[in-house]
Amino acid sequence: MRSGLADAKKKQEMKERAKTANKLGTAAFKNGDFESAIQHYTTAMEMDDEDIAYITNRAAVYLQMEKYKECIEDCDKAVEKGIELGSDHKMIARVLTRKGTAFVKMAKCSKDYEPAIEAYRRALKVHRSNAEAFNKLKEAERAKQVWERREFIDPKISDEEREKGDEFFEEKMYADAIKQYTEAIKRNPEDPKAYSNRAACYNKLGAFPNGLEDAEKCIELDPKFSGGYIRKAEVEFYLKEYDNVMKTYVEGLNHDPNNQELRHGVTSCIQEINKANRGDVTPKELKERQAKGMEDPEIRNILTDPVIRQVMSDLEENLSAAQKQMKNPVIQSKIQKLIGAGIVQMK
Template sequence: MADEAKAKGNAAFSAGDFSTAVRHFTEAIDLSPTNHVLYSNRSAAYASLHKYAEALVDAKKTVELKRDWSKGYSRLGAAHLGLNQHQDAIAAYRKGLEIDPNNEALKSGLADAQAAAAAATSRSRAAPPPSPFGDAFQGAEMWAKLTADPTTRGYLQQPDFVKMMQEIQKNPNNLNLYLKDQRVMQALGVLLNIKFRAPTGDDMEVPEEGSPPPPMQRASESEAKKPEPEPESMELTEEKDAKERKEMAKKEKEAGNAAYKKKDFETAIEHYTKALELDDEDISYLTNRAAVYLEMGKYEECIKDCDKAVERGRELRSDFKMIARALTRKGTALAKLAKCSKDYEPAIETFQKALTEHRNPDTLKKLNDAEKAKKELEQQEYFDPRIADEEREKGNECFKQQKYPEAVKHYTESLRRNPKDPKAYSNRAACYTKLGALPEGLKDAEKCIELDPTFAKGYNRKGAIQFFMKEYDKALETYQEGLKHDAQNQELLDGVRRCVEQINKASRGDISPEELKERQAKGMQYPEIHNILSDPVMIQVC
């Protein structure tokens, strides 16, 4: 809304409707009271209406809001000059030149102010020579009238015309030297309210929007003959400056990227920082600097830059991919700082936020790695063999009392405290078997064997479960594998016997002779099984 009102004010100013311009600029200021450009524009409009007191108030506000903006001092100097406050005008222009020493408008304004001050001093010493047109060429009023009139406004962009008018202003008798110039005659008509025929050609141009009384141009004769460029509106110069700053910022970024690739991190930081100073509307400068800090191990600085990038990116409605990139880099830095499992929680949360912005495979991998690292640290932090043994003994007591669910609970806690204990897996497998949870029991038995392949009880647990699942062939293989490590283990031998019994029973039913011979051949591979089958009692059972 403020920009819309400002645009209307600029349009009214260009049309010479300064009162309407003031109204629109006032409306914009009400909507955006801290925008220094709006006060600057309204100051120019007031000056064009010869309301220099109001112009001075707005100029002072402009400088107050933006002390490093040279145009504010140009407005301030013009207002002081309009009020014939010559020394204040000189001070204002000099202050602006301290900020921008090459600003031609400020240089010319200073020259005008100094000339006006000198003229005022001369008038105080001696009366000026009489001139019939002397009053028409009075200071700022002359320039204001020429600016306001559309027939002469364009001339003010032509250095030779400005120079002639300055000469006439210094000494009205010099008018006789320039009477053949149609532009001077046209200007004289405007100043005396006399209508002359407007000159033709391409010399009628619109002056810079909100310009102060024209500066004293110091142009050579060759420069005066050059065609004048199209005048810029009040804000075009600022837009041009902003565009140039953005281009400079991009070059700084490119230099930073080159330094980063060379691992010259300090230089890269300097370039990215300069880019930020030139253009704060591109968060890639922040994310790039954060990446450098990450490489340097300066994780706190990295996190700060990422937070700034996210905040600024939200304000500017930046691409969600850029927001996600900043969050991912912050999460990476947080993960690097993690010392315990809880330290990974903010990193995981940040990665999750990044994925809601943009589902990037790299971010997803970082999230999975952080979750895995957190889990491993939790296990390490929870590891305590002493407590694990205590919990396993509690499980054993519950098992003896046939309190199998309670026993499972204690064995599970024991495994959390020491996940490498094969006995706890074996005992929990026995509990699952009693509870009829055979698949869970089978997994525990296999884990037990994996942790300790020589632990005979693990094979006994696995074989028993397979037997209950009526997988007699598999159970027989399990018992056989256990006997390789403990040939005299009675539980394993009993398991073999039971399997053989069931296989023999099946042989009298649905099993083909070929399959029966195959199963018998497997069992006869081991001497222990051969002895069992040769036992007279076993022969009677079979």
């Protein structure tokens, strides 16, 4: 009995000494003396192997010291011992979260995030309300996806996919061409040619919203590349937005003055504008054009101007008065805007 009591007393003394060593380790850790902290926590572990807090504390120091492998080893020891001792599940979850963080710190490719994600998920199984593990899990999953996209990018393969798309385009197999251009974009999201070519396919198929989106992305990636302006103008031309068409072509020519397709587009646009201004359009075309014009807030504001309304009336009943008013450049500009929209017809 005396021997048992003596052993119990000695064990209790060792536990108290372990707590003292742990406190010294924590003080050293806070002061940035990591080597001393490691020594104190190691001493605490040797004196009391029934408290996983000392192992987890040393793991925290290793993490701070960027000794990630040592941190992970301590975390594994703490989890194994904690399960054996029936330790608090919150502490075990915290250890698993720390292990996941160590793996994240070492990650250099998408696969490196897999053990971190596994550790975070395991932490959540142990303690579902662990907000830190949940947030770190989401961060790791996002980082893994970013790496996967980065690893997937290959400009050489992108060029090969785009060339396959070009072959389908020449054969007028536009849907198949779109698939190849889409693969090219996945392999190199920064290639303006792939967006321009896909926009051309969408335009051929009448999917103008998609064509416009790709054309604008092309221009965003490379404002000097003519293809984006050409494809964007194709959509605007189809929608009979001739003012916008002209702006798009002019913007493209500012970057590529000698581009013949852009120059031809300007000529075609001017012809359409002149045709409409002469009234050389069908009643249906005129009605569509006027309806489109009325969607423009600027057009609607102009039509509320009493001076403009008087000029419009004079154009029908008192041409000389209208011509006098039209000498004012502001009025002239507004009337020209109405002419361009088909609201005012000049015979």
